[in-house]
Amino acid sequence: MASNTAVYRPVVISGPSGTGKSTILKRLFAEFPDTTRGPRPGEENGVQKGAPIDCAGVTETNSFYSYNFVTKEAFLDLVAQNGFIEHAQFGGNYYGTSKQAVKDVAEKERICVLDIEMEGVKQVKNSDLNARFLFLAPPSVEELERRLRGRGTETEESLRKRLDQAVNELEYAKQPGAHDKIVVNDDLEKAYAEVRDWVVDGGRFGAPQ
Numbered sequence: 001m002a003s004n005t006a007v008y009r010p011v012v013i014s015g016p017s018g019t020g021k022s023t024i025l026k027r028l029f030a031e032f033p034d035t036t037r038g039p040r041p042g043e044e045n046g047v048q049k050g051a052p053i054d055c056a057g058v059t060e061t062n063s064f065y066s067y068n069f070v071t072k073e074a075f076l077d078l079v080a081q082n083g084f085i086e087h088a089q090f091g092g093n094y095y096g097t098s099k100q101a102v103k104d105v106a107e108k109e110r111i112c113v114l115d116i117e118m119e120g121v122k123q124v125k126n127s128d129l130n131a132r133f134l135f136l137a138p139p140s141v142e143e144l145e146r147r148l149r150g151r152g153t154e155t156e157e158s159l160r161k162r163l164d165q166a167v168n169e170l171e172y173a174k175q176p177g178a179h180d181k182i183v184v185n186d187d188l189e190k191a192y193a194e195v196r197d198w199v200v201d202g203g204r205f206g207a208p209q
């Protein structure tokens with residue numbers, strides 16, 4: 001089947017842990033629930049098919065993601081075939097975001113939004129998913145630390161790990177072409193509007209003019 005990712009381009013949102021990705025995505029999904037159709041040029045009052053925002057990632061924290069259950073053998077086969085953008089093991093279970101799941105969303109004429117880490121970003125870049133990349137940056141590493149502490153989810157050790165990784169992510173984001181758009185999440189209202197406007201892209205959702 002021909003891929004639909006040329007028109008319904010997946011959106012990848014990445015950025016250091018604690019920078020506010022979940023906060024912004026929750027608002028995006030609240031503003032664009034399943035039934036919402038993004039208007040596209042030439043549409044008559046949304047009668048034709050639009051490009052609603054959807055997602056097909058799998059994480060353990062975000063309830064708006066959908067899961068597909070497969071056997072451990074099938075999962076490991078797919079790992080061997082390089083079929084995952086990201087995969088991990090928690091508590092004896094395997095979790096992953098498959099490239100095919102992202103393509104399936106585009107086939108349904110929806111925009112897949114992925115919240116993934118830097119290694120996943122690189123995987124998507126090396127795939128044929130034709131994604132758009134947004135980096136959500138913190139105002140500073142000091143503010144990032146404040147947010148992570150304020151969230152109350154981290155131990156001193158996990159906080160250190162996240163801050164060290166943040167420095168790597170910020171370095172990577174500086175490389176030309178690493179991301180298509182960088183939004184600094186300082187004032188939440190302003191950052192949200194910037195993310196939403198870039199995702200919606202005047203109703204084109206990243207499709208060619």
Ligand SMILES: Nc1ncnc2c1ncn2[C@@H]1O[C@H](COP(=O)(O)OP(=O)(O)OP(=O)(O)O)[C@@H](O)[C@H]1O
Pocket residue numbers: 015016017018019020021022023024147148150151185186187188189191
């Ligand atoms: N613009 C902002 N100003 C101040 N605090 C914010 C802002 N945006 C988010 N926060 C707060 O920062 C904390 C971290 O946000 P959030 O959990 O959304 O980050 P995240 O990038 O999704 O992290 P992770 O990758 O670890 O899931 C939360 O407590 C959130 O309420």
